[in-house]
Amino acid sequence: MDELLKLLKKNALETPEDLAKMLDLPVAAVKAKIAEYEKSGVIRGYQAVVNQDQLDINLVTAVIEVKVTPEREGGFNHIAERISKFEEVQSLYLMSGTFDLLIFISGQSLKDVAFFVSDKLATIPGVISTSTHFMLKTYKDHGVLMETEDEYERLKVSP
Amino acid sequence: MNGSKSRPDRIASHVRTMPPSGIRDFFDIVSTMKDVISLGIGEPDFVTPWHIRESAIYSLERGITSYTSNLGLLKLRQALAGYVERVFGASYNPANEVLVTVGVSEALDLAMRAILEPGDEVIFHEPCYVSYGPVIAFAYGKPVPIQTDPQGGFVLTAAQVAAAITPRTRAIILNYPNNPTGACLPEAELKAICDLAVKHDLIVIADDIYAELSYDHPHTSAASLPGLKDRTIFLHGFSKAWAMTGFRLGYACGPADLIGAMMKIHQYTMLCAPITSQEAAIEALKHPDQDINGMKAEYQRRRNFIHASFTEMGLPCPRPAGAFYAFPNIAATGMTSKAFAYGLLEAEKVAVVPGTAFGPCGEGYVRCSYATSMDQIKEAMVRFKRFAHQRMAAKA
Numbered sequence: 062m063d064e065l066l067k068l069l070k071k072n073a074l075e076t077p078e079d080l081a082k083m084l085d086l087p088v089a090a091v092k093a094k095i096a097e098y099e100k101s102g103v104i105r106g107y108q109a110v111v112n113q114d115q116l117d118i119n120l121v122t123a124v125i126e127v128k129v130t131p132e133r134e135g136g137f138n139h140i141a142e143r144i145s146k147f148e149e150v151q152s153l154y155l156m157s158g159t160f161d162l163l164i165f166i167s168g169q170s171l172k173d174v175a176f177f178v179s180d181k182l183a184t185i186p187g188v189i190s191t192s193t194h195f196m197l198k199t200y201k202d203h204g205v206l207m208e209t210e211d212e213y214e215r216l217k218v219s220p
Numbered sequence: 221m222n223g224s225k226s227r228p229d230r231i232a233s234h235v236r237t238m239p240p241s242g243i244r245d246f247f248d249i250v251s252t253m254k255d256v257i258s259l260g261i262g263e264p265d266f267v268t269p270w271h272i273r274e275s276a277i278y279s280l281e282r283g284i285t286s287y288t289s290n291l292g293l294l295k296l297r298q299a300l301a302g303y304v305e306r307v308f309g310a311s312y313n314p315a316n317e318v319l320v321t322v323g324v325s326e327a328l329d330l331a332m333r334a335i336l337e338p339g340d341e342v343i344f345h346e347p348c349y350v351s352y353g354p355v356i357a358f359a360y361g362k363p364v365p366i367q368t369d370p371q372g373g374f375v376l377t378a379a380q381v382a383a384a385i386t387p388r389t390r391a392i393i394l395n396y397p398n399n400p401t402g403a404c405l406p407e408a409e410l411k412a413i414c415d416l417a418v419k420h421d422l423i424v425i426a427d428d429i430y431a432e433l434s435y436d437h438p439h440t441s442a443a444s445l446p447g448l449k450d451r452t453i454f455l456h457g458f459s460k461a462w463a464m465t466g467f468r469l470g471y472a473c474g475p476a477d478l479i480g481a482m483m484k485i486h487q488y489t490m491l492c493a494p495i496t497s498q499e500a501a502i503e504a505l506k507h508p509d510q511d512i513n514g515m516k517a518e519y520q521r522r523r524n525f526i527h528a529s530f531t532e533m534g535l536p537c538p539r540p541a542g543a544f545y546a547f548p549n550i551a552a553t554g555m556t557s558k559a560f561a562y563g564l565l566e567a568e569k570v571a572v573v574p575g576t577a578f579g580p581c582g583e584g585y586v587r588c589s590y591a592t593s594m595d596q597i598k599e600a601m602v603r604f605k606r607f608a609h610q611r612m613a614a615k616a
Binding site: 064068082085213215220 | 241243246247250251256258260261262263265267349350351399517521522524525528529571573577594598
């Protein structure tokens with residue numbers, strides 16, 4: 062992966078000025094490259110990594126394994142795209158193994174999620190079966206640890 | 221007078237006359253202050269990679285807590301010989317040409333004590349790591365520092381070495397990539413210096429501790445040059461590239477007679493390096509590139525950032541080619557290195573080390589370590605700039 066993308070993936074708030082210094086490039090070149098990535102769709106958005114467990118909100122996240130029948134034309138794409146359009150769906154992946162699609166969904170309550178599965182997901186033609194797992198606690202998300210460990214302090218000056 | 225508490229004559233004169241490290245008093249002040257951003261730290265900010273720590277823990281769980289062979293675990297020496305051959309291009313026999321030590325510091329001390337007769341001279345370049353002069357003097361040798369030229373990027377030249385050689389010269393220490401300047405030694409200059417070592421029958425001590433952290437060109441070790449292996453003591457360790465400073469693990473490679481002599485001192489004074497650290501080092505050598513390259517890429521970005529920042533604020537700073545230090549010139553503020561470092565600490569709570577801690581020719585410079593997080597470096601540069609510009613304006 063391009064160094065610029067790596068840095069932005071780690072911290073999307075890096076300014077073009079700082080990125081330019083780190084990469085030893087002119088600021089204009091960095092700005093142009095970012096614009097190009099945004100335009101071509103390589104960069105699809107910028108988000109904060111939030112520890113939801115720390116917030117006093119009702120949020121239920123579930124992982125659903127889905128078995129589907131692929132279509133003659135288009136394979137899994139058509140049905141996957143259809144499912145991905147639901148607002149409740151946070152992520153959706155095509156998988157190898159004993160099931161086909163892995164879906165991350167979130168809702169305000171267990172009931173919400175259950176309703177989505179029984180009413181929306183399971184009724185889609187081509188969906189054979191679903192298996193729903195509820196998440197209990199997040200330890201790491203997007204490569205970021207959700208607990209802050211006490212940092213060991215180094216000597217402040219050393220040779 | 222009663223008692224014997226402060227009789228100076230009971231301290232050996234070569235120890236009594238040695239001034240304490242220039243870093244020490246500065247450290248004492250910094251450590252009393254809160255919320256300091258420190259660019260004064262000469263060790264990686266990374267924690268030792270987890271798989272290495274885990275294998276040290278595992279060795280303890282298995283009850284591996286004994287002494288090892290004086291030379292170090294054979295398995296480690298074999299792995300070291302393999303690593304040195306692959307990365308540095310010099311081959312050593314693990315049976316008698318590799319010695320595992322407690323950090324490179326111990327290895328350097330052993331080398332000096334093994335080769336020096338009282339009064340023998342050792343050439344080294346300044347600015348340099350704080351211990352070279354003292355370690356030579358503690359071994360009853362005579363330190364012969366050569367002041368390197370900032371205009372030449374703090375690179376030691378063969379001409380300077382030639383001028384410093386006398387009939388008493390025994391050895392020359394080379395430490396590139398360099399602490400504190402970040403300078404690297406061009407291969408042609410290295411060869412010319414080593415030719416002098418051959419001509420005058422000198423031992424070359426290659427302190428290659430920062431070798432992996434060379435950003436613009438691959439590092440060449442004196443040990444890899446044709447005909448040099450037989451007169452070179454190659455020093456390396458795990459502190460910098462693997463972020464293992466607290467494990468205190470280094471090693472020396474060299475011709476069997478020199479390693480044998482160093483081993484004799486090591487055997488009677490240290491016995492062996494800690495076995496837990498040796499076990500960790502065996503693990504570290506299994507996939508070294510993976511561990512090192514990630515950290516190196518981050519250091520390189522910081523190097524770029526810090527160098528661009530100093531250039532932007534109008535302070536001349538040779539572009540560091542290796543290690544994790546920048547050595548900007550702060551003479552434009554009209555302050556001495558020491559006054560600048562104390563002033564910056566007081567006014568902006570940023571700690572840097574006065575260049576004079578690394579030799580008198582460090583006057584006018586401060587050492588800024590970029591072995592700290594990018595966020596801290598960014599904030600430190602904002603404060604550094606504010607302070608430097610204030611002082612420059614006050615001077616004008």
